[in-house]
Amino acid sequence: MSIHWIILLIAVFTEIAWALSLKAAQTNPGVLTIGASIALTATNMLLLSFAMRGIPVGTAYAVWTGLGAVGVVAAGIILHADPLTLKRVAFMAVIIFGVIGLKLVGDEG
Numbered sequence: 001m002s003i004h005w006i007i008l009l010i011a012v013f014t015e016i017a018w019a020l021s022l023k024a025a026q027t028n029p030g031v032l033t034i035g036a037s038i039a040l041t042a043t044n045m046l047l048l049s050f051a052m053r054g055i056p057v058g059t060a061y062a063v064w065t066g067l068g069a070v071g072v073v074a075a076g077i078i079l080h081a082d083p084l085t086l087k088r089v090a091f092m093a094v095i096i097f098g099v100i101g102l103k104l105v106g107d108e109g
Contacts, residue, residue, distance in 0.1 A: 002054055003054070004050070004051050004052075004053060004054030004055050004060075005051070005054075005055065005103075007047055007050050007051045008047075008048070008051035008055060008060055008063060008064060009067075010047055011044060011047035011048045011051055011064055012063070012064055012067040012068050012071065013071070014040055014043050014044040014047055015044055015064060015065075015067075015068035015071070015072075016068055016071035016072055016075060017040055018037065018040035018041060018044050019068070019072045019075075020072070020075055020079070021033060021036045021037040021040050022037055023080070024036070024037075025037050048060065048061075048064055051064075059102045059103075059105075062098070062099070062102050063099050063102055063103065066095045066096075066098060066099045067095075067096075067099055069095060070092045070095050070096060073088065073092055074092070
């Protein structure tokens with residue numbers, strides 16, 4: 001796995017943390033929560049930008065948003081008692097299969 005894919009995976013985790021920081025800023029607004037959101041936004045964009053140096057832009061963006069979305073849904077289920085239904089799990093699986101497919105063909109071209 002190239003450094004660009006590793007950086008992209010770090011960006012995915014940063015994306016998940018960013019989304020969760022927005023929830024924290026909504027439920028407990030303050031300098032710390034808002035500052036964390038701003039810092040995570042900047043970090044997230046820098047990491048994604050670096051990853052795109054070695055991964056096609058469409059592939060990098062789709063993987064970043066797809067895994068980020070699945071991660072946020074999973075975190076919502078675990079941390080915020082969001083509903084866990086078979087339909088939600090099935091659609092998260094569709095996203096994951098799509099991301100795997102993009103990774104497999106991402107280096108073609």
